[in-house]
Amino acid sequence: MSKPEYVYVTYIETTADTLWRALTDGDLTERYWFGNRIASDWTPGSAYRFTNAGSPTVEGEVIVFDPVRKLAHSWIDRKPEAAGESASRVTFDLEPRGKVVKLTVTHDELGEDGRTRRSISGGWPMVLSNLKSLLETGHVIEIAAPSCSAKDAA
């Protein structure tokens, strides 16, 4: 059996070029990724970093940069609650399918203790639901922080 991995597939009405830009441009990630801006010089081996209001949240190394098909980078969560989690890996595969793009996000090399898996399993559906809505409707959907909105909704 392979090591634990998380896979999420979504189909988005957009072009591979636009989706690629949405994954690699900090002005765009900030809009659908809950304020997280990505930055890198996007050369394999280079560092990349997500910052939120100036503080690093996730960082790592660019592993694959193959526009507009495949992007892979390591994933080190810098948030205090993630202290001690090992580095994992995220791969985005973009496949045009007629007038939509199939996006497959694979988050693997997850630690056996399940901590990273638990935290990212909740996050990816939110980020990717937001990304799909932004590219299809031009606006993000209002996904609030889970704890407050669960209370608001009750």
Add this chain to the structure above:
Amino acid sequence: MPKPQFVYVTYIETTPEKLWEALTSSEFTRQYWFGAEVNSDWKVGSPFALLLDGEVTDSGEILEADPPRRLSYSFKHHKYEELRGEPTSRVVFTIEPFGSLVRLTVLHDGFVEGGKYLGAVSNGWPAILSQLKSLLETGKLLGIPRAALNKGFDVK
């Protein structure tokens, strides 16, 4: 070892009532479920069928129906020879208000280890649920090629 299952979560800008209708109305499902029509009176214990071009492709029984929060049915495949031998599985839809959105969780379980059905289902649901989200948010469909549904076992 975890049991083989498929779980998919998506956030949709809609209401629980509209999402419930989208899951239980054949006029709706025909649009986003690649032509498939659901057929049931949605009462616990009643039969459930999924039809494509008038032919029953999958059938089962309503296990839970708590509108607009939770819907569950058993699911036995009939169309493809390769999948007919697989046991009856189960689909559970959980609809939760999430601020101004709805969180939809689809759980499909009851698979055998090493079977082909889980692969087919894992290919199909993301395409169906991507269309459902787009239909509810934009009022139009994506036009994902129908082949996206079958690839799980056809192309191997």
